[in-house]
Amino acid sequence: MKDSVIIKKVIESKQLNVNDHIVVGFSGGADSVCLLHALFQLADTYRLQIVAAHLNHNLRGMDSNEDATFAMNFARRHQITCVVKSVDIAKSAKEEGISLETAGRISRYQFFEEVAEKIGANKIALAHHQNDQAETILMNLIRGAGLEGLSGMPMVRDKIMRPLLHCRREQIEEYCRYWDLPYQIDQSNQETEYFRNKIRLELIPKIKKYQPNVIESIGKTSVLLEQDRQYIEEKVEEAYSEVLCYKTDKVISISPSKLLQYHPSIVSRVIRKAYMFFNTREQTISFDQVHHILSLLDQKKTEKEVQLPGEIKVLFKTDEIKIGKKEDIEKSYSEETMKEAIPLKIPGITRLVQRNGYFRCEVVNIEKMKNRGKDPYCQYFDFDQLPEHIVVRNRREGDRLKPLGTNGSKKVKDFFIDQKIPVEKRNMIPLIASENEILWVVGHRISELVKITQKTKKVLKIQFRSDKVQ
Amino acid sequence: MKDSVIIKKVIESKQLNVNDHIVVGFSGGADSVCLLHALFQLADTYRLQIVAAHLNHNLRGMDSNEDATFAMNFARRHQITCVVKSVDIAKSAKEEGISLETAGRISRYQFFEEVAEKIGANKIALAHHQNDQAETILMNLIRGAGLEGLSGMPMVRDKIMRPLLHCRREQIEEYCRYWDLPYQIDQSNQETEYFRNKIRLELIPKIKKYQPNVIESIGKTSVLLEQDRQYIEEKVEEAYSEVLCYKTDKVISISPSKLLQYHPSIVSRVIRKAYMFFNTREQTISFDQVHHILSLLDQKKTEKEVQLPGEIKVLFKTDEIKIGKKEDIEKSYSEETMKEAIPLKIPGITRLVQRNGYFRCEVVNIEKMKNRGKDPYCQYFDFDQLPEHIVVRNRREGDRLKPLGTNGSKKVKDFFIDQKIPVEKRNMIPLIASENEILWVVGHRISELVKITQKTKKVLKIQFRSDKVQ
Numbered sequence: 001m002k003d004s005v006i007i008k009k010v011i012e013s014k015q016l017n018v019n020d021h022i023v024v025g026f027s028g029g030a031d032s033v034c035l036l037h038a039l040f041q042l043a044d045t046y047r048l049q050i051v052a053a054h055l056n057h058n059l060r061g062m063d064s065n066e067d068a069t070f071a072m073n074f075a076r077r078h079q080i081t082c083v084v085k086s087v088d089i090a091k092s093a094k095e096e097g098i099s100l101e102t103a104g105r106i107s108r109y110q111f112f113e114e115v116a117e118k119i120g121a122n123k124i125a126l127a128h129h130q131n132d133q134a135e136t137i138l139m140n141l142i143r144g145a146g147l148e149g150l151s152g153m154p155m156v157r158d159k160i161m162r163p164l165l166h167c168r169r170e171q172i173e174e175y176c177r178y179w180d181l182p183y184q185i186d187q188s189n190q191e192t193e194y195f196r197n198k199i200r201l202e203l204i205p206k207i208k209k210y211q212p213n214v215i216e217s218i219g220k221t222s223v224l225l226e227q228d229r230q231y232i233e234e235k236v237e238e239a240y241s242e243v244l245c246y247k248t249d250k251v252i253s254i255s256p257s258k259l260l261q262y263h264p265s266i267v268s269r270v271i272r273k274a275y276m277f278f279n280t281r282e283q284t285i286s287f288d289q290v291h292h293i294l295s296l297l298d299q300k301k302t303e304k305e306v307q308l309p310g311e312i313k314v315l316f317k318t319d320e321i322k323i324g325k326k327e328d329i330e331k332s333y334s335e336e337t338m339k340e341a342i343p344l345k346i347p348g349i350t351r352l353v354q355r356n357g358y359f360r361c362e363v364v365n366i367e368k369m370k371n372r373g374k375d376p377y378c379q380y381f382d383f384d385q386l387p388e389h390i391v392v393r394n395r396r397e398g399d400r401l402k403p404l405g406t407n408g409s410k411k412v413k414d415f416f417i418d419q420k421i422p423v424e425k426r427n428m429i430p431l432i433a434s435e436n437e438i439l440w441v442v443g444h445r446i447s448e449l450v451k452i453t454q455k456t457k458k459v460l461k462i463q464f465r466s467d468k469v470q
Numbered sequence: 471m472k473d474s475v476i477i478k479k480v481i482e483s484k485q486l487n488v489n490d491h492i493v494v495g496f497s498g499g500a501d502s503v504c505l506l507h508a509l510f511q512l513a514d515t516y517r518l519q520i521v522a523a524h525l526n527h528n529l530r531g532m533d534s535n536e537d538a539t540f541a542m543n544f545a546r547r548h549q550i551t552c553v554v555k556s557v558d559i560a561k562s563a564k565e566e567g568i569s570l571e572t573a574g575r576i577s578r579y580q581f582f583e584e585v586a587e588k589i590g591a592n593k594i595a596l597a598h599h600q601n602d603q604a605e606t607i608l609m610n611l612i613r614g615a616g617l618e619g620l621s622g623m624p625m626v627r628d629k630i631m632r633p634l635l636h637c638r639r640e641q642i643e644e645y646c647r648y649w650d651l652p653y654q655i656d657q658s659n660q661e662t663e664y665f666r667n668k669i670r671l672e673l674i675p676k677i678k679k680y681q682p683n684v685i686e687s688i689g690k691t692s693v694l695l696e697q698d699r700q701y702i703e704e705k706v707e708e709a710y711s712e713v714l715c716y717k718t719d720k721v722i723s724i725s726p727s728k729l730l731q732y733h734p735s736i737v738s739r740v741i742r743k744a745y746m747f748f749n750t751r752e753q754t755i756s757f758d759q760v761h762h763i764l765s766l767l768d769q770k771k772t773e774k775e776v777q778l779p780g781e782i783k784v785l786f787k788t789d790e791i792k793i794g795k796k797e798d799i800e801k802s803y804s805e806e807t808m809k810e811a812i813p814l815k816i817p818g819i820t821r822l823v824q825r826n827g828y829f830r831c832e833v834v835n836i837e838k839m840k841n842r843g844k845d846p847y848c849q850y851f852d853f854d855q856l857p858e859h860i861v862v863r864n865r866r867e868g869d870r871l872k873p874l875g876t877n878g879s880k881k882v883k884d885f886f887i888d889q890k891i892p893v894e895k896r897n898m899i900p901l902i903a904s905e906n907e908i909l910w911v912v913g914h915r916i917s918e919l920v921k922i923t924q925k926t927k928k929v930l931k932i933q934f935r936s937d938k939v940q
Contacts, residue, residue, distance in 0.1 A: 141611065142677055144687030146694035150620060198680050206676060207612055210668050217614030220757045224616035231735035232698060265701035287690045 383458035853928035
């Protein structure tokens with residue numbers, strides 16, 4: 001039986017390496033029974049370690065439990081370890097506001113990854129075959145998919161492999177018959193996967209009447225499209241890192257001029273990729289949304305924005321495209337404003353754009369010092385000790401401060417740590433600085449170098465105010 | 471009616487420019503009637519010149535003639551010039567060994583091009599719409615197509631435009647009803663386009679039951695895929711000119727090492743493009759053939775070849791892939807051998823590889839000269855007048871010769887013309903040359919510079935022989 005069609009196709013798929021440690025997704029249906037058995041047959045030759053993993057979705061009451069029992073028994077008979085986990089898919093689907101199908105898929109892949117992680121397996125084998133592939137592609141075409149949808153499921157992606165992807169269902173059933181392998185009939189097909197079943201039970205049989213090899217034909221198409229998909233993905237990766245101005249956990253900034261040097265195929269995918277970075281719910285942007293974004297890119301208007309699902313905004317400015325949640329984008333501007341050092345007007349008012357804040361600098365009579373309160377946002381400096389050019393900016397790598405009341409100098413980073421200022425807030429704190437020294441960590445401490453002393457003749461008062469300038 | 475869906479879509483298609491001169495493919499069916507009428511409506515705004523072109527396929531006896539009469543009458547009523555041509559599609563299909571459908575398509579496009587050429591039109595408008603597109607894409611998917619097949623018909627390619635490509639058939643019929651436009655029902659649908667009709671009349675109505683918008687969905691898919699196709703085509707063009715060693719009318723030579731630096735998506739298309747260069751019959755290479763060629767590329771065997779339809783051969787050598795007819799490839803080797811200048815061994819034998827020929831050089835007694843016959847492939851030279859380094863090669867741009875018995879020097883090109891040597895043979899003629907001069911056009915004439923004179927002391931005899939060296 002080493003020369004069976006299935007075994008041959010599994011070998012030809014070139015996904016098996018010697019010493020592979022494989023988690024096999026094992027529903028107990030014909031496909032996964034065939035896969036588990038075929039890999040088991042090849043285990044000696046390839047020195048494989050095989051573990052079956054069964055997720056009980058609990059969608060069909062006792063039937064679900066029966067499947068789990070079947071899976072365990074089957075594995076035990078073949079002396080294969082079987083890991084079983086039980087989850088409430090209906091509940092998580094409801095909580096997440098997603099379909100049973102999506103919830104099931106997410107939970108399954110998570111479970112397989114968990115098992116692989118736990119036992120140190122390097123691969124996860126799934127039993128998808130050519131019929132599944134053809135159904136997926138037809139479904140996606142009918143729903144209106146792009147290249148990504150039409151290339152279907154890949155033979156291999158990350159840990160996941162699909163060694164049966166080039167096998168037809170008949171070949172799999174033939175294999176099970178030959179080896180007299182028992183399997184469970186999944187009744188959930190009729191319930192959870194309505195659309196797929198229409199495709200499988202009505203549409204494909206109809207197409208077969210005028211093209212009997214439709215499953216193989218679509219299979220070949222998917223191989224070709226998957227190759228093209230991979231090629232374009234490579235190019236998108238290159239472009240993405242090229243057009244990125246910067247990226248934080250919360251905001252992605254893209255150069256529109258760089259982006260526009262690319263072909264629309266690449267541009268639309270870069271936008272989609274940036275969007276997907278914020279998107280944990282498997283949502284995607286529609287054809288029309290991408291189209292709309294591309295048309296805005298071409299226009300030379302000053303500022304435009306597009307709202308995407310998941311409260312993600314794309315904000316276009318002439319020299320920058322920002323993607324993220326509204327508040328994160330706004331916040332990013334204040335951080336960014338401070339990235340550029342802004343010269344402090346002395347005397348005068350220096351605004352921090354987007355922060356709705358300003359510095360007021362005035363030279364005051366030394367007498368006024370006596371009335372000073374304890375406002376950490378209002379400080380007094382020895383005017384004659386101040387360098388000529390003073391700026392406001394946020395922290396830089398290597399910044400140092402001689403904190404008032406101490407002898408030595410320390411890294412601003414260590415000062416922040418001592419003051420227990422959380423990492424995410426540190427960029428937001430304005431610093432008053434000369435070229436070489438931090439003079440004031442606004443709201444926290446001034447520098448020993450510029451403090452008022454007995455010798456002070458002229459006093460500079462600097463206030464930071466978050467209110468609007470009148 | 472300027473705001474009708476059809477007119478809007480035509481304008482949105484952005485294929486119309488002011489002063490366009492357009493040939494409209496006009497079968498007389500609803501689609502082309504709608505297109506002709508819609509363009510006619512826009513003629514003032516865009517200052518269009520419109521000419522209808524009807525090809526009578528003569529496939530349905532009197533009905534075909536009726537269609538032609540209808541087309542002419544319709545055009546006349548709207549004061550549009552209509553060019554009609556009658557061809558025997560059945561005959562040309564038989565002669566060419568192709569289907570009626572293919573023969574019809576080729577003849578139609580040829581006819582439209584002819585008309586455009588003749589009247590100086592810059593565009594050809596065809597009435598394909600979104601339903602045609604969806605049918606085409608489904609047909610191609612079911613038959614097993616790649617990206618090119620699944621992207622369907624492009625909105626624009628060269629002169630051809632399809633302004634109705636984003637309109638559904640219902641919208642077109644609605645337009646004809648609104649304007650009370652008569653049209654012919656094409657009965658040939660049932661005969662020549664069996665498969666397309668199955669898709670249109672059986673499959674799509676079935677799919678519409680679970681996805682009513684399937685035509686628009688597939689339409690969107692085709693827009694996305696067409697964009698990707700164009701992107702990949704650009705990259706293929708770049709790669710093609712990069713990997714090409716040289717290209718003649720008959721042989722394409724490709725560098726395998728350069729080719730292998732590209733992604734398989736690109737490599738397979740470069741091979742296909744090279745093949746298509748020789749292919750006038752719209753044949754293409756199959757999935758399996760391309761796959762086979764790619765697998766040979768990866769192997770490090772010395773020499774392999776693949777036979778493709780149309781008697782085209784792909785010959786793999788370690789440093790070169792040649793594509794062309796068998797005899798042309800063989801011929802190319804002899805030409806090419808001579809491209810590299812080969813130093814002539816004096817005295818000695820110098821082989822011309824693949825040409826099965828060799829030069830024999832020997833210094834001979836001047837007495838031997840007396841017996842010389844009239845063999846144009848055996849010549850005698852004044853040894854002392856010969857430069858030190860002499861090579862054999864074929865002609866180069868700018869080569870000059872001082873033909874024996876003349877005073878001046880002339881271009882070798884002009885010498886060939888004078889001698890009435892046909893262009894295709896010129897590359898095949900070996901030249902004995904020094905760095906600056908042609909000394910012997912083998913088989914034709916030696917140079918005045920190296921002829922035997924009274925002063926000659928030492929004689930070099932050079933023979934060219936096509937026999938194998940013993």
